[in-house]
Amino acid sequence: MRPRFVLPAAFSVAAILLLVSCNRGDLPGKKQLESEQVQASPVAPVASSKVVEELPGAAVSPLTVEQRLEDFDYMWKIIEENYPFLEVNKRLNGEDWLANKEEYRNKIAAVKTDDEFFRRMRFVLSRLNNGHTNFLSKEEYPWYLNTYVQAGFGYEPWINVFQQPNVLARYNQKPLAEQQSPNESNNDINSGEAGSQTGKTSGNVKKVIIEPDQIAYLGMRSFEGSLMEMDSSEIRDFLIEVKDYKTLILDIRGNGGGNSSYWRNNMVPLLINKPITYNTYSLYRGGEYAEAFMQARWLTGGLLPIANIKDEQMPNIPPEATTMFKDYNKNVDIVTPYQSVGFKGEIYLLVDSSVYSSAEGFAAFAKGTGFAMVVGGRTGGDGLGTDPLVAALPNSGYVFRFSLQMGLNSDGSCNEEVKTVPDVEVDPDTSKPLLDQPAIKKVLELAASQ
Known part of the structure; x- marks a missing residue:
């Protein structure tokens, strides 16, 4: 199945995408x-994690x-x-x-x-x-x-x-x-479609209920296009489950990108309740x-x-x-709600220096529109534009x-140069257990003060 790009009902203006x-x-x-x-x-x-690079x-x-x-x-x-x-x-x-x-x-x-x-x-x-x-x-x-x-x-x-x-x-x-x-x-591309039909998961999505009825966590290590089909139902089901929660943590630390349709189709339209306009320049x-x-x-x-x-x-x-x-x-x-779950709580987006390309595009969108409060470390950049x-x-x-x-943020700054500076800067380290990580602790502190 071909990668999905823009759902017409969700977007009034077709966004430029980073495909690969x-x-x-x-x-x-x-x-x-x-x-x-x-x-x-x-x-x-690649299929194996132990691939020796071959020179052509x-x-x-x-x-x-x-x-x-x-x-x-x-x-x-x-x-x-x-x-x-x-x-x-x-x-x-x-x-x-x-x-x-x-x-x-x-x-x-x-x-x-x-x-x-x-x-x-x-x-x-x-x-x-x-x-x-x-x-x-x-x-x-x-x-x-x-x-x-x-x-x-x-x-x-x-x-x-x-x-x-x-x-x-x-x-x-x-x-x-x-x-x-x-x-x-290409088994990777087909596996997404098959997975959505069999109930299998890609392992790319991490879901945690941190505090029942209050705080939920959703992490995605990649926005790889071949994962969109498989991950979409898993993400949607989880968002429906936590739609009445007060706090949702989205974690893209370590996410080097893939296809921006992943977040444009699988997450944002489901979490907004009114249209969002976002201006950038190329x-x-x-x-x-x-x-x-x-x-x-x-x-x-x-x-x-x-x-x-x-x-x-x-x-x-x-x-x-x-x-x-x-x-x-x-x-x-102009991003409009599509199959919105009706979430009305606070959204926090965790980022670090490995957030790049289409994942960087999501970070820039979140900060530039106020879709989420961005927490963590400065991102990697080059997330506004089309394919190399x-x-x-x-x-x-x-x-x-x-x-x-050259992609420019709404204030004219070069995204590759300035990247995305978090609203709240904190150590984005992921080596500790989830609840012991400084970024998670900071979000819990912020949520408690709401």
Whole structure:
């Protein structure tokens, strides 16, 4: 079954979604990066927890030095013209990525093997310090392709990149026409539909009655799209059970994201009793490479010249907004109740630095609209916008992803830079038993004072 996007009855304006799984995790430190033993991040979900990453390309002819440099220059141009967070990287990490071009290029020229080239290129992208920007390993390729195929209409440019002949050769894959149907081969996606029919649970949802008739807890470790179908009935049943409680704790600590439809469909419409309007902004560099992707996702029709953004009267807009970007759009989400359980109590959302991508989008929504009081530590960021773009290097066929747009919060602050600062900051540690965790203790204290 294809991932569900927006339920028409629940949303007056279709929201831009982050479809594919994303997880910032802990970006490698400088010492680790200098050794270039960098793991691709984020890693797509896999069936086994003990997967040894495979480097793509064992069956293709070795690249020449000229081919490697041509691939490097191709990647560099795409990032230079399309990537939104170059100045953010300077401010947050002291990394002037563009200034290091010759240093990186010389290192690429010195590599001896394709595997070394792949690792070196992955190192170069890792210096952008963004969890949506990375090269894909051989193990990750099928999962991403299946995800785009399942998404269907609007994702043709993504699928086309994965089906380029040089990409298929590099990742040792067959064209889609020669493959088994994704519906038959992707057990993760099918398991959600089957689970909802058999009563099985994914193990992703944690439900606790902390105090009968008073305080309930609902935790979700992932917003993975393949879990939506299975988790939806479990979440709905629990929310019905606790609809008359005074306090509901939603916990997304450690949640690296997935599909924003997870929280937009499975939780928010069930918990609100009147429409909520939420405004955000997306800024685009205007690079040529992004055009086909933006057209496929209907992002070009509502674009405004970046000069107009001054009329939005946002106090915290980044200084490079009007100099590095060409266009922007204003995203107006009107979220309406759908199958609401009639909950009237207080909602608290627990977050930490691992909250990223679509989970970050939920945190930003909760704080920006007052849907919930956000408690814990500052989040991971990059949660406003659409799917990362993908590109294939012309000679090697290696595929990389990168963030498309700069998402701005309603006050103009860059979500990737500022992230979501909790309403109540407290140690978000999850290592202790639930009731001994500082964030839980703080929520219980706040609930008692209501």
